[in-house]
Amino acid sequence: MRGAADGSWTEPAAEADRSDPRRAVLDAVEGWVVVFRRKLSAGELGWLPVVLVLATVWIIFQSLNDNFLSPRNLSNLSVDIVGTGLIAVGIVFVLLLGELDLSVGSISGLAAAVFAVLNVNNGMPEWFALVVAVLAGTAAGTVQGYSFAKSRVPAFVITLAGLLTWNGIMLYILGTSGTINLDENGLVAKLTSHYFTNDAAAYGLAAVATALVFLVAHQDRRRRKAVGMPHRSLRGIAVRTAVAAVIAFSTAYVLNSFQGLPLALLIFLVVVAGLDVVLRRTHYGRQVYALGGGVEAARRASLSVTRVQTAVLAVSGTMAAIGGLFLASRITSVSQNSGSGVLLLNAIAAAVIGGTSLFGGRGTTWSAVLGMLVIQSIASGMAITDTPAALQFMITGGVLFAAVMIDALARRSQEAHGRA
Template identity: 45%
Template sequence: MTAMPIVLTGRLRQGEVGAWPVVGGLVAITIVFSTLNDRFLSPENLTNLALQMAATGTIALGVIMVLLLGEIDLSAGSVSGLCATVMTIAHVKQGWNALLAILLALAAGAAIGLLHGLMLTKLRMPSFVVTLAGLMGWLGLLLYLLRQGGTINLPFNGFISGLSDTWLPGRLSWALVLALAGAYAAISVLARRARLAAGLPVAPAWQAPVLSGGLAVVLGAAVAVMSADRGVPLLLVLFGALVVLLDLMLRHTTFGRHLYAVGGNAEAARRAGINVTRIRILAFVLASTLAAAGGVLAASRLSAVNQGSGGSDILLMAIATAVIGGTSLFGGRGRAYAALLGVLVIQSITNGMFLLSVDSSVRFMVTAAVLALAVAIDSLARRGAAR
């Protein structure tokens, strides 16, 4: 019974606070807003909250890739808007098939990321300058492409718009819950056996079934609530799938391990034989591709693109989402799940204040305070790890 506190205390002493501050913040946000407005936890509002998470969360996943290197990407918002515009023009104006238009948008995002990565590694330009130039340049290209009409509407009943208006059947939703919980338990057991075989320290045997059971309860509660409204939205499933895939990639592939190594200490990684230039370029390619995917999801939700696509506070919210979720600004530490946790915090604050009719100025100040607190916790964690 005392194993869990001992494990947590040891991790905290090493500077590994994990997701506990974010989870605690989510609980506090839920209690406050549900007390002030009984509609906050209603099935309809929580379903809308799930829809709002997908686009920003997907862009934040890309931001996490460059933050793990200790770099920054200020162009993510502009890239998302530009690639969504390219997709919409190809589909609506040029008559491309919807899937081909989406692939074109993702390819455009990858090409932009490749350009950013080459400018960073070959020209030795700071990522701040590279992506700041990208923010302005890609926004200018977006405005140029939309100069005649300003807005292009997607077919209302088309495939792209249907992504945000598709809901999973109840049985399929429950099957996904069981599959995810079972897969998590299986992966945990296999990973534990592999570590034992390699003579590495392992977590207690009870941890895997307890965590998988907790995951099943949380996911089951979410499905039950959303099923009381329209059901589980496909957008949320797509975002969740991206989170799981990227987390597996970061933790169980050579690229993921090298990404953490370069972010932790680039010179040490180079001396260990890691191709630092290749890792940095791939990270920026992945970041811009995910920004493009976020733009596609945002266009699907609005059924249109316009001169404001990818603008407003999307970039700032994506960066805040990654940092609040637990990704270190100093590189080398973070998980893909940071996007899910961070976007839950950001969107819950936004949604709760909207229900209370709070002015947007207050929302920005509250979000800024939460972001500052997250960075402070990260700084304290690094100081603890150094000691």
């Protein structure tokens, strides 16, 4: 067997008799162990640290309270991660450039306020107010992105000014009313309150997800094999698909044990998967990663740096607006506190804890999902065990600190191996 550069294994030209399935499994395990050791020494930890942290958090809180892993709590958890998780997905795009967007909290509050004022106060149809609110976030992000690209001032400075500006505009349009209650039976409210109670919905989504994992892996193998590149073995694809199936169908079973598949979770996963395709499979996505590897090198490669940087901040603003609408949907109201508090910190922390590098060039949209699961699991566990909120901040801060240190050490190891 030969180790592939992407962490998979190719099938040698002359193989021993593989008729014994135990031999095939042994070969696959041995191959993965060798590749894992090579990646570990090179500082390529992937999702391993965050998965271990998530498992540890779940084990600890389940031992403290048997209701933590109950279908009801896990279903609520799957909805609670959506609003901030969508904002964190936008943060991932910015972090891939090695930059930081500090305005996402204010943009999320602004979008929610725009929707509430247009729909509730002025009677605009919900769908139209929804579109205008999202476009407001896109416009805010675009303005910041263009300013960042043209001025070459660090993005965190531009977006810090944006944080104050968008928050001021939100307070202005809300006026003296302070709080606007949304229609509990309206379109936006249903974003987080609607569930597909038919068991077929959750199991169908699990089947689709499993099929996509297999098809993407098989297509990647076929493409690599056609050009003579190292490619994943068929048994490796089979094992990967089996693991995905276990996770997907177990999740579907848990959700169906409570109220079924939440609409919010479905939208979240579709958005995350779609943006993952954009980053991994499109020319634009490759340009984003290239800029994260070095702006000057990207310029010399004739990449449109201004266009890509502007687009990235526009994506961040758009995702912040969508996330803000989901957060407003969860509490069916918009107030002067919308988008404030720890929202910004949680969104950034989710992206970093999930494995997106602060140095740019490494991370995926799924990083935000994993990181948000860790943060919200801690919050949920604290609530269900009546633990003081102060301890929640300390634990989340500790996890974030560990993630940053792991990222820094991984970066140093990659530099030592000539991979950074």
